[in-house]
Amino acid sequence: MELVQLDVTDATSVSTAVASVIRRAGRIDILVNNAGVGIIGAAEESSVAQAQQLFDTNFFGLVRLTREVLPHLRAQGGGRIINIGSVLGLLPAPYAALYSASKHAVEGTRGLWTMKPGNSACGCQSSNPVSPRPRSAPMPSMPIH
Incomplete structure (x- = not known):
């Protein structure tokens, strides 16, 4: 196995x-x-810069990587994307408002990649540590109009 250095931001x-x-x-x-990454504390105690860094890793990092990998998965005829979420993306907790918001955004991407017409090369799956099973959004075999 070889390691590849990567900064998702x-x-x-x-x-x-x-x-x-x-x-x-x-x-x-x-x-x-x-x-x-996470931020502990009330939302109003965190700066906008801290919130932006949090979203840049937790959400926009996922977007960057998915946008970069998805064309290759389509070209080769298949593959799988798994997005690791958090229960806090579904049920916010005290002193984790911004983290919860970033993981809620991750939950929202579950169907995002299936919206493009003809998007049939791979499946997208979302998971979090306490979910009884992964939630999948299979790519449609027919274009969506």
Whole structure:
């Protein structure tokens, strides 16, 4: 197994890492979006800059990687994307408002990648540690109009 350095908050790092994997392995079969950070405290106690950093990792990192990998999955005829969420994305908790909001955004991506017409090459799945089972959003085989 080879490790690839990656910073999900940096678009160049994401592109370089994905290209490196494809160059070494010839393909990508699975993407597990698992990067995450947290902020503990009431929402009003955190700065906007802290909230932006949180969302940049927890949500926009997932978006960057998925946008970079998905065309390869489509081109090769299949693959899987797994987004690791949190129960706090479903049920907010005290002193975790911003973290909960970022994980709620992750939950919202479950169907996002299925909205493009003809998007049939891979499945997208969301999971969190206390979910009884993963929630899948299979890619439609027919275009959505």
